[in-house]
Amino acid sequence: MIPEDPVMLLSYVNMKLRDFYPSLDAFCDDCGADRAMLEEKLKGIDYIYSEEKNQFV
Numbered sequence: 001m002i003p004e005d006p007v008m009l010l011s012y013v014n015m016k017l018r019d020f021y022p023s024l025d026a027f028c029d030d031c032g033a034d035r036a037m038l039e040e041k042l043k044g045i046d047y048i049y050s051e052e053k054n055q056f057v
Helices: 006-019 024-031 035-043
Strands: none
Touching (some): 024 035
């Protein structure tokens, strides 16, 4: 289950991207997550997805 808290979500998603997925799209497809919702929630704590780094920075 994907965490609701934005800080926990950041940690969870970045760990999954680092260890298991080549892109945010691959993570979202596999987990059934809404990419726009993830990006909006993490933007709320000043993090944006970097395709180059494959993590939220």
